[in-house]
Amino acid sequence: MARAGRPPQDPARQLERAHRILDAVAELVLRWGYDKTTIDDVARRAGVAKGTIYLHWKTRDEMFAALLRRERVLMMAAVREREPATLSELFGEYARALLGRPLLRAVLSADSEILGKLSRRKKESTSQFQLGESFDTYVAELVKHGAVRDDPDDYLMVVSSIVYGYLFLPDGLPPGAKPSDDRIADLVAVTVERTLSTGRPLPAADAEAVARATLDFLDTTVEIAQRKLALSLEGK
Amino acid sequence: MARAGRPPQDPARQLERAHRILDAVAELVLRWGYDKTTIDDVARRAGVAKGTIYLHWKTRDEMFAALLRRERVLMMAAVREREPATLSELFGEYARALLGRPLLRAVLSADSEILGKLSRRKKESTSQFQLGESFDTYVAELVKHGAVRDDPDDYLMVVSSIVYGYLFLPDGLPPGAKPSDDRIADLVAVTVERTLSTGRPLPAADAEAVARATLDFLDTTVEIAQRKLALSLEGK
DNA sequence: AAATGACCAAATAGTCTCATCCAGTCAAAC
DNA sequence: GTTTGACTGGATGAGACTATTTGGTCATTT
Numbered sequence: 129m130a131r132a133g134r135p136p137q138d139p140a141r142q143l144e145r146a147h148r149i150l151d152a153v154a155e156l157v158l159r160w161g162y163d164k165t166t167i168d169d170v171a172r173r174a175g176v177a178k179g180t181i182y183l184h185w186k187t188r189d190e191m192f193a194a195l196l197r198r199e200r201v202l203m204m205a206a207v208r209e210r211e212p213a214t215l216s217e218l219f220g221e222y223a224r225a226l227l228g229r230p231l232l233r234a235v236l237s238a239d240s241e242i243l244g245k246l247s248r249r250k251k252e253s254t255s256q257f258q259l260g261e262s263f264d265t266y267v268a269e270l271v272k273h274g275a276v277r278d279d280p281d282d283y284l285m286v287v288s289s290i291v292y293g294y295l296f297l298p299d300g301l302p303p304g305a306k307p308s309d310d311r312i313a314d315l316v317a318v319t320v321e322r323t324l325s326t327g328r329p330l331p332a333a334d335a336e337a338v339a340r341a342t343l344d345f346l347d348t349t350v351e352i353a354q355r356k357l358a359l360s361l362e363g364k
Numbered sequence: 365m366a367r368a369g370r371p372p373q374d375p376a377r378q379l380e381r382a383h384r385i386l387d388a389v390a391e392l393v394l395r396w397g398y399d400k401t402t403i404d405d406v407a408r409r410a411g412v413a414k415g416t417i418y419l420h421w422k423t424r425d426e427m428f429a430a431l432l433r434r435e436r437v438l439m440m441a442a443v444r445e446r447e448p449a450t451l452s453e454l455f456g457e458y459a460r461a462l463l464g465r466p467l468l469r470a471v472l473s474a475d476s477e478i479l480g481k482l483s484r485r486k487k488e489s490t491s492q493f494q495l496g497e498s499f500d501t502y503v504a505e506l507v508k509h510g511a512v513r514d515d516p517d518d519y520l521m522v523v524s525s526i527v528y529g530y531l532f533l534p535d536g537l538p539p540g541a542k543p544s545d546d547r548i549a550d551l552v553a554v555t556v557e558r559t560l561s562t563g564r565p566l567p568a569a570d571a572e573a574v575a576r577a578t579l580d581f582l583d584t585t586v587e588i589a590q591r592k593l594a595l596s597l598e599g600k
Numbered sequence: 601a602a603a604t605g606a607c608c609a610a611a612t613a614g615t616c617t618c619a620t621c622c623a624g625t626c627a628a629a630c
Numbered sequence: 631g632t633t634t635g636a637c638t639g640g641a642t643g644a645g646a647c648t649a650t651t652t653g654g655t656c657a658t659t660t
């Protein structure tokens with residue numbers, strides 16, 4: 129019953145198909161959870177045969193990894209799009225983007241309803257949220273321009289803790305008390321600002337440099353994420 | 365084989381016994397987890413007969429609830445003992461005390477290794493950490509004395525998020541990056557300070573009033589917690 | 601009155617068998 | 631060369647039954 133296909137080998141077409149498959153995975157995983165999402169379901173929903181999926185990824189897990197990488201790219205691109213100009217804006221937008229991506233939220237909070245048996249492997253999953261060494265470079269730049277205190281504090285940990293706390297504490301609060309996602313993002317930004325900034329207003333030149341450094345950092349991050357995603361989608 | 369006992373009815377002795385039993389529960393639960401800790405184990409370790417435990421609590425769960433209430437009393441008393449004089453010191457000490465009480469940490473982080481099937485019921489468990497309405501009164505006092513900003517921010521949520529983030533993010537970080545408990549407590553204090561204080565130094569009179577309000581708040585909290593604990597230990 | 605521990609029902613853990621499911625393969629269709 | 635979907639086998643789950651454990655009771659002892 130196989131209807132064939134042999135449009136010679138259009139890489140663009142293949143890529144589009146990979147994305148269609150990932151769309152299906154995302155939808156099904158969010159609806160039914162990872163454990164209950166079968167390759168057959170995915171194939172049906174994406175309108176391809178099961179074997180086709182294995183032309184893209186060697187295993188089910190690799191397919192899912194690709195989905196997460198794509199989520200990361202989309203999230204970081206969304207942050208970049210908002211053009212944050214300071215550290216606090218950066219993390220406010222980071223929080224906002226994260227809140228808007230249920231799959232990433234599920235991974236970060238190890239939501240076993242959605243991730244099923246995947247939620248054990250915290251090691252790999254959380255690596256999604258490692259900001260990478262370019263963050264250190266970025267922070268060094270901020271310090272140089274007097275945009276943040278130069279405490280011996282571990283910036284990464286401080287900022288991560290703040291984001292993490294705001295994102296997940298509300299789940300344990302009385303339902304009425306839960307602020308909107310936008311409000312949470314704003315609170316993250318404010319808290320990061322107050323905690324890490326020097327308080328002194330920045331000279332225009334420095335502010336400009338900081339804004340550029342922020343965008344540079346994001347560009348780098350997005351690009352790295354995109355490269356990883358590309359590897360997950362093609363060749364493999 | 366029952367060796368009797370009938371020292372008319374010494375309430376102090378009974379109380380001491382209740383505590384001995386809770387000591388046993390605490391030790392066993394931390395070592396083996398809630399699911400694997402049996403009433404027989406507890407009785408053996410506490411040196412009483414199984415039936416005796418049921419003279420104190422109607423069910424296993426009530427016994428465990430009593431243990432948690434006692435933990436809360438001990439924790440809040442530890443905070444009170446350090447005599448924090450500001451909001452940020454208060455929460456720094458709160459974090460420090462929490463970090464020093466593995467059982468409360470387990471409850472707050474819903475650690476299923478330790479809590480077993482108990483970790484489902486987040487509702488009740490997390491209520492341990494509701495600060496209560498006296499906190500609102502306390503914050504109002506702080507605002508009045510100019511010790512904190514009067515943003516429309518939900519103070520409770522802001523502060524809780526910060527504490528929560530610092531306490532639990534480190535679990536997901538590379539092991540080497542994890543700061544000591546003391547360092548975490550300090551970071552909590554600093555972050556709360558920077559986030560919620562006005563920045564202006566306080567007149568001595570106000571500082572004094574704030575310090576007193578802080579201790580008052582703690583006294584109230586400890587007393588309420590003690591009253592709840594007392595109910596859990598005797599009558600029932 | 602106070603404390604005990606033998607006792608019991610109910611829950612849980614273990615065992616074996618049989619049915620179902622589904623990730624991954626590959627010969628066939630285009 | 632590219633795509634397909636029937637096929638397979640290892641894993642997973644359902645079912646039925648037995649063995650063990652354990653929360654909670656209460657007649658008995660002091």
